Amino acid sequence: DAGVTQSPTHLIKTRGQQVTLRCSPKSGHDTVSWYQQALGQGPQFIFQYYEEEERQRGNFPDRFSGHQFPNYSSELNVNALLLGDSALYLCASSARAGRFFSNQPQHFGDGTRLSIL
Amino acid sequence: GNSVTQMEGPVTLSEEAFLTINCTYTATGYPSLFWYVQYPGEGLQLLLKATKADDKGSNKGFEATYRKETTSFHLEKGSVQVSDSAVYFCALRENSNYQLIWGAGTKLIIKP
Numbered sequence: 001d002a003g004v005t006q007s008p009t010h011l012i013k014t015r016g017q018q019v020t021l022r023c024s025p026k027s028g029h030d031t032v033s034w035y036q037q038a039l040g041q042g043p044q045f046i047f048q049y050y051e052e053e054e055r056q057r058g059n060f061p062d063r064f065s066g067h068q069f070p071n072y073s074s075e076l077n078v079n080a081l082l083l084g085d086s087a088l089y090l091c092a093s094s095a096r097a098g099r100f101f102s103n104q105p106q107h108f109g110d111g112t113r114l115s116i117l
Numbered sequence: 118g119n120s121v122t123q124m125e126g127p128v129t130l131s132e133e134a135f136l137t138i139n140c141t142y143t144a145t146g147y148p149s150l151f152w153y154v155q156y157p158g159e160g161l162q163l164l165l166k167a168t169k170a171d172d173k174g175s176n177k178g179f180e181a182t183y184r185k186e187t188t189s190f191h192l193e194k195g196s197v198q199v200s201d202s203a204v205y206f207c208a209l210r211e212n213s214n215y216q217l218i219w220g221a222g223t224k225l226i227i228k229p
Contacts, residue, residue: 108153
């Protein structure tokens with residue numbers, strides 16, 4: 001049973017460029033959350049997708065956007081990249097169990113390391 | 118707002134020593150509490166969880182008890198091994214949403 005998979009594992013971009021990161025959730029999971037983890041810090045919540053809609057959003061600018069597909073996989077897009085966007089981007093999935101929030105924990109992928117030059 | 122505070126690292130111990138990593142939280146409701154571990158070069162793995170007051174989460178010899186009166190969720194292990202060297206994150210989640218609030222992480226170094 002595959003866990004959460006993310007691609008690519010590493011990415012190098014330059015300032016001003018755009019990037020798309022991809023995530024496939026664990027089998028049976030329908031909710032995907034994205035986090036940014038700067039070096040030496042804890043993850044910061046970017047947003048969460050459920051039923052192909054953004055349901056919650058953290059304190060990130062509109063340059064950060066996402067999408068969820070009918071198969072529950074998700075993309076994170078970042079436009080106009082800044083040096084400060086260099087970080088490990090983590091995807092987490094969990095099962096929502098319909099309209100109600102499940103108390104099941106989130107499962108994380110290994111992340112995409114994004115470096116901005 | 119909600120927040121999690123962990124003891125600063127790195128924490129350096131000898132093999133077979135007793136481990137405590139402190140974690141305290143502030144929350145408006147009754148959150149679920151988690152410890153995640155991040156081994157070098159890897160993603161985050163759930164270590165243990167507790168969903169209500171006085172619950173004890175345990176896994177791989179690690180334990181943590183949800184203490185509402187002290188708003189704490191300290192991680193303990195009786196005898197650490199070199200393979201326990203990693204960064205440990207305490208996190209909370211309000212039961213009304215999925216967003217995890219994280220501590221800054223505590224790096225643990227175990228020397229043989």
